Amino acid sequence: MNALKLIFLLIIFPLLLAIGGAWELQRAAEGALEVASFDVDLASAKPQLQAIAAKNPRATVDLGGEKVGVQLALSRVATVEAEIGTARAVNSALNLLAKWVIGFGSLAALIGIVALAGTQWAGARAQQSREKLLQVFSLGSRLLPYVLVSHVVAMAATVALVLSYEGLAMWHIGRLSKGEFKMMMVAAIIAAVCMYSIWLLLKQLGSMLAMFEPTPMPMFGRVVTPQQAPQLWRYVGELADRLGALPPDHIVVSLAEGFYVTSSDAVVLPADTALHGRTLHVPLLYLGLLSREEMGAVIGHELAHFVGEDTEYSMRFVPIYDGVSRSLGALATSMLDSDAFQARLMQPSFLFGVFFLERFDHAVNHWSRERELLADAAGARLVGNVAAASALMRVSAIDPQVDNLLRAHLDLAVAPAQDRPLVDDLPGAIIHELQTCELQLPPEALDVHLPHPTDSHPSNGERMAALQVAPDTAINSGTRTVDAQAACTSLDSYFAEPMLLREQLTRDLVAQMVSHDTAYAEALKSQVEAVKGEQRLHEGGRVRGTIASVLSVVFLAIGLVLACLPWIVPAKAEKSTLLLTTGFGLAGLALGLLWFGVRLVKRAPQTALGLTPEHFVFANLAQPLPIEHIADVALQIGHGTLVTVTLTPDAPLPELRKTAFGVPDVKLNQKKRLLMLQVVQLCIENKQLKPQALLELMTDYVNAAHARQVLQERQG
Numbered sequence: 001m002n003a004l005k006l007i008f009l010l011i012i013f014p015l016l017l018a019i020g021g022a023w024e025l026q027r028a029a030e031g032a033l034e035v036a037s038f039d040v041d042l043a044s045a046k047p048q049l050q051a052i053a054a055k056n057p058r059a060t061v062d063l064g065g066e067k068v069g070v071q072l073a074l075s076r077v078a079t080v081e082a083e084i085g086t087a088r089a090v091n092s093a094l095n096l097l098a099k100w101v102i103g104f105g106s107l108a109a110l111i112g113i114v115a116l117a118g119t120q121w122a123g124a125r126a127q128q129s130r131e132k133l134l135q136v137f138s139l140g141s142r143l144l145p146y147v148l149v150s151h152v153v154a155m156a157a158t159v160a161l162v163l164s165y166e167g168l169a170m171w172h173i174g175r176l177s178k179g180e181f182k183m184m185m186v187a188a189i190i191a192a193v194c195m196y197s198i199w200l201l202l203k204q205l206g207s208m209l210a211m212f213e214p215t216p217m218p219m220f221g222r223v224v225t226p227q228q229a230p231q232l233w234r235y236v237g238e239l240a241d242r243l244g245a246l247p248p249d250h251i252v253v254s255l256a257e258g259f260y261v262t263s264s265d266a267v268v269l270p271a272d273t274a275l276h277g278r279t280l281h282v283p284l285l286y287l288g289l290l291s292r293e294e295m296g297a298v299i300g301h302e303l304a305h306f307v308g309e310d311t312e313y314s315m316r317f318v319p320i321y322d323g324v325s326r327s328l329g330a331l332a333t334s335m336l337d338s339d340a341f342q343a344r345l346m347q348p349s350f351l352f353g354v355f356f357l358e359r360f361d362h363a364v365n366h367w368s369r370e371r372e373l374l375a376d377a378a379g380a381r382l383v384g385n386v387a388a389a390s391a392l393m394r395v396s397a398i399d400p401q402v403d404n405l406l407r408a409h410l411d412l413a414v415a416p417a418q419d420r421p422l423v424d425d426l427p428g429a430i431i432h433e434l435q436t437c438e439l440q441l442p443p444e445a446l447d448v449h450l451p452h453p454t455d456s457h458p459s460n461g462e463r464m465a466a467l468q469v470a471p472d473t474a475i476n477s478g479t480r481t482v483d484a485q486a487a488c489t490s491l492d493s494y495f496a497e498p499m500l501l502r503e504q505l506t507r508d509l510v511a512q513m514v515s516h517d518t519a520y521a522e523a524l525k526s527q528v529e530a531v532k533g534e535q536r537l538h539e540g541g542r543v544r545g546t547i548a549s550v551l552s553v554v555f556l557a558i559g560l561v562l563a564c565l566p567w568i569v570p571a572k573a574e575k576s577t578l579l580l581t582t583g584f585g586l587a588g589l590a591l592g593l594l595w596f597g598v599r600l601v602k603r604a605p606q607t608a609l610g611l612t613p614e615h616f617v618f619a620n621l622a623q624p625l626p627i628e629h630i631a632d633v634a635l636q637i638g639h640g641t642l643v644t645v646t647l648t649p650d651a652p653l654p655e656l657r658k659t660a661f662g663v664p665d666v667k668l669n670q671k672k673r674l675l676m677l678q679v680v681q682l683c684i685e686n687k688q689l690k691p692q693a694l695l696e697l698m699t700d701y702v703n704a705a706h707a708r709q710v711l712q713e714r715q716g
Contacts, residue, residue, distance in 0.1 A: 006351055010112030010151065014105045017158045021101030024165050028094040035087045038080075049074050090171050097165040101158055108154035115147050115352060123359030137360055144356055151352070164188070216267040216274065219281060220512065221254025222505060223273050224495070229253075232287070232494040236280065239300050242382055246306040249277035253284045255406065255426060255505050258395070261302040270508055278306060284505060285427055288491030289398055289434070289482060293383040294391035300379035301388075305371070307378065369458045373466045380467055386477070389469035392460055393478025397439040405430045410513040415714070425499070426506040428488055435484040441475055521714070527707035530700045535611040537694075538604065539664060540683030545600030552594035559586030599661070600680065608664035608679055609643065611701045613708070616645065618677065620665040622655040625675070627705035633698045637691050641682060643698070645675040 052059050053070045060067050068076075122140050126133035167188050226233040232251060240247040248261065252268055252275075259282060266275040280302060290298065380388035409426055416422060423429040464471055492498035563583030610617030615624035629651035636642040647653070654675070659665050666677045681688050689697065 003355075006355055007112075007116065010116060010352060011109050014108035014112065014155060014158065016105075017162060018102050018105030018109065020162060021098050021103075021105055021158075024101060024162075024169075025095065025098035027169070028091060028098050031091045031094065032088075035084070035091055038087075039084055046074075046077050049077060090168060094165055094168060097161050097168070101161045101165065104154050104158040104161060108151055108158060111147060111151045111154060112352075115151070116355075119352075119356050119359050126360055133360070140356060144353065148350075148353060160192075216265045217262055219252055219254070219266050219268045219275075219279070220256060220270070220508075221252045221268060221281070222271070222501065222508070223268055223275070224251050224253055224501070227496065228501070229495045232282070235295075235494070236299060236303070239296060239382060240303050240306075243300060243303055243307055243378055245303040246278060247303075248280035250275045250279045252279060252281045253287075253501070253505070254281065255284055255509050257281060258283055258399075259286070259298050259302055261305055263306075270512060284491065284502070285402060285430060286395070286398075287494055288427075288431055288487035288489075290391060290394055291387070292490075293387035294394055296383040297379040297388035297391045298395070300382040301372075301375045304375035304378035369462075372458055373463065376463050376466060385467045385469050386473060389464055389467045389474035390477035392463055393441065393474045395478075396460060397441050397479050398434070398482075401434060401437050401439065402430060405433050410510065413510045413513055414517045422510075424506060425502045426509065427491065427502045431482065431487045431491075432484045434482040434487075437482070439479040439481070441479060521711070524707040524711050527700075527703045528711065531611075531613060531704045533613075535684060535697065535701075536607045537609040537611070537682045537684055537689070538606055539600070539608055539679050539681060540604050540686050540688065541600045541680050542604035544680070545597045545602075545604060548593050548597030548600065550597075552590040552592075552597055554590075555586050555593065556590035559583045559588075559590055562586065602661070603664050603679075606664060608682060609677060611698065613701070614705060616698075616701075618666040618675070619663050620656055620659045622657050625654055627702055628709060630702055633695070633702060635691055635695050640678060640680045641691070641694070643677040643679070643682075643694075645677075647673040647675070649673070 049061065049070055052061060053074060057071060059070045061070050061073050119140065122136040125136050167183070167186075170183055224232065229251065236251065237247055239245075250266075252266075259280075261278060261280050263278050266279050267273065268275060280299070282299075286298075287295065376388060379391075406426070409423065409429065413422055458466075464474060495501055560583065563580050565583075566580070607617070607619065610624075612624070615626055616630065617624045625645070629648055630645055631648045632646040634644045634646070636644065651673075653670060653673070654668065656666075656668055664677065664679060666675050668675055682694055683689060
C-alpha cells in the first residue's frame, strides 16, 4: 500500500477542500461588502435621478459609463432594487455553504488522521501478544465500518457543498447568460449526485455492519455422531483429555480437504446441516493411511488450538478476521457497480480498509506461525516427535497422489468410459490404487505449506526443525508403502457401518461433481450462444468526413485569397509578408483537413474489424486472426478509439499486407505482440457503439470461441 497516496486521499485532499472553503468564506464576505456598498450607492443615486426626471423627463444621464435616458435609468434602478434582497439571501447562503465546506472538509481530514494513527498504533500493539492482537483487532473491526462510511459521507458532503457554492456564486444581479445558467445546472447536478451517493451509503450502512458478522463456513461431507463413529469419537476424546483441550462438538468426515478445526458456524453440504460450536474435520482416507500414532499427532495438533489461551484466539479472532476480509470484498464489488464519480468518492475508504488489514498481516502471520509450532509440540507430546514428523511427511507424500486418483475417478463419473466402470466405494478404490504407487517427496517438500482453510502454516522445514527430527528419518517413515488391506481395516474400525459411510460419501461427491460439471457445461453453452453469426464493424464517419472536406475547401479558398491579396489590392502590399504567411498557413491546414475528410469518407463504409465465431478479421492481415491466438482485447478511448489485441505467447505473428489509401489498417507491435487498430469510432450499420458495448462485443466473441473449443475437447 502506498502510504503517501493514502495520506493524500484521507488527510491532505480533505484539508485542501477545507482551505478552499476558507477562500470561499472570504469571497462571501467580500460579496457581502459589495452588496452593502451597492445598496448605499443605489440609495444615493435614486433621489438624484428622480430629481433630474422631475426637471427634465427626457434628460440623459451617465450610468456606469453608458449614456441612457433618465427614465430608463430609473427603470434599471427599480429592477436592481427588487434583486437586492435576493442578492443578500444568496450571499448569506454562500456564507453558510463555505462554513459547511470548512467543517465537513476538516471532519474528513480528522477522521483520516485518527484512523491512520489509530491503525498504526493497533498494528504495533498487535505484535506484542495474541491477546492484544485479538483486543485491538476486535475493536478496530467494530469501528472500521463506521470509519469507512463516515469518511465517504464527509467527503461526498464536502464536494457537494463546494459545487453548490461555486454554482450559486455564478448568480449575479441582472440577467444571467445561457452559459452561466448551464454551468449552474451542471454544478447542481453533480452536487445532487454526491448527495445521492451519501443516501446510498447510509442505506448500505446496516448491510455493511452485517458483513462483519461471521457467516457460516461451508463444508462438504457427512456429520458423524458418536453412535455412527464410536471408536473415532472415543479416540478424539482421549486425545482431548490428555491435552486438557475442549473436545469438538461435531466431527465431519469427507473425501476432500485436510485435517482442521473451526469454531465458526458451519453448514455441511450436501445435507445442508447447520453446525454451531467446535467442529473437527477429518479426511476419511487418512484414517487408514496414517498410523494410529500419526493420527494422534495430527488430531492432537488440531485439538491443541482449543487448549488454554489459544482457545479464545481460535474461537473469536479467525471469524472476525474473515469477516473484515469479506466486507472489503463487498465494498470493492460495490465500487465496481457504482459510476466513476461514486467510485472515486469511495476509493479512499476502500484503500484505508486494505491498509487496516495490512497493518495486522505481520502480527497475524507471526502469531499464526507460532501457534502452529506450539500445536505441533502438543501433538508430539502425545505420540512422540518422530511420529509427529512422520505424519507431516506422510501427508505431504500422499496428498498429491490422492488428489490425482480422486480427480481421475471424478472425471470418469462425468464422462463414463466403457472399459472403466464406476466404483461405488471411492475410499476403498483409492486405497488399493495407492498400494501400487511409489510414494516420493519432491526436493522442495520441506518448503511446502500444508493446506489449511484459515491459518497460514509454517513450512514443513520449519516444523521439522522445531520437532528436532532428522528429515531422513521422517521421510523414510512417511513414504512407506501403503498396505491396502491393513489401511481399509484400520479405517473401518472407527465406524459402526463403515461401508455405508464410504458409499454415502462416494455418492455425495460424485453427485456434486456431476452437478458442477453440468453447470459448467451450461455456462459454456451460454457463452457460445451469446454470439450469432458475423459482425462487421466500420468507422462510419461519413458525415464528419464530409464536413471536414467542405471546411477544408473554405479554408483553402480563404488562404488563397489572403495570399493573393497583396497583388489584388496594392494598398495591402506593405502587409504582404503577414498575409502570405497567414494564407499559406491556412492553405496547409486546409490540405491536411481535406486529406483527413476524404480519408474518413472513404473509410466510413469499409469493414475495419470483422468478428466471426472463429476469427477476428482485419483488412490488412493476409489471413484472418484465429481467436485461439488472442490472449486479451482492450480499448483505449482518447483521440478516437484504439482497439488493442494481445496475442498469446505461442501464436505466430500475423502477416501484414499493403492496402490502398483510406482502408482501415491494423498496426503490429512485434516486441509486445500487440495488434492495434486506431479509428475515430466503430459502428454497426451506421450506429455508433459505446466503448463498453464495443468491449463487451469483442469479449463475447473471444469467450464464445474459447468455450466452443472447450466443449469440443470435452466431447472428443
